[in-house]
Amino acid sequence: MRVLVFLVGAFVFTPFALFAQCSAPDSLEFADAYALREAPEFPGGEAALLAYIARQPQPQLDADETLVTSFAFYLYFDAEGRVLKVCPLRHSGHTYILFLTRILEQMPPWAPGRDTSGQAVPCRFLLPLRIELR
Numbered sequence: 063m064r065v066l067v068f069l070v071g072a073f074v075f076t077p078f079a080l081f082a083q084c085s086a087p088d089s090l091e092f093a094d095a096y097a098l099r100e101a102p103e104f105p106g107g108e109a110a111l112l113a114y115i116a117r118q119p120q121p122q123l124d125a126d127e128t129l130v131t132s133f134a135f136y137l138y139f140d141a142e143g144r145v146l147k148v149c150p151l152r153h154s155g156h157t158y159i160l161f162l163t164r165i166l167e168q169m170p171p172w173a174p175g176r177d178t179s180g181q182a183v184p185c186r187f188l189l190p191l192r193i194e195l196r
Contacts, residue, residue: 134150
């Protein structure tokens with residue numbers, strides 16, 4: 063099975079906010095990553111993030127089945143860059159969204175988001191993904 067994962071417009075925030083299905087963890091106040099001086103970053107950048115997702119065991123599809131779809135997630139990070147919560151947007155109950163949520167929850171810590179003073183802060187980051195399974 064061939065898996066292709068693409069990062070889709072990582073800084074398109076406003077339209078997806080209308081479809082959020084879950085809320086931020088209660089313990090912290092979260093800044094939006096687009097308002098920070100430095101947004102959180104996966105170790106090694108976007109290419110490493112896509113490779114990390116593609117390396118995970120994939121759900122099985124029928125031999126003649128193809129899945130091409132887009133998903134978007136809000137990732138909530140603490141000030142150390144650890145993922146606290148993953149919120150799928152426009153959740154359709156698709157089994158692949160559950161698979162991606164589990165993968166994203168288990169990611170290693172990211173470089174934390176930093177505010178204008180350079181201080182690491184808890185933040186919310188929008189991660190859009192386009193998936194192609196063949």
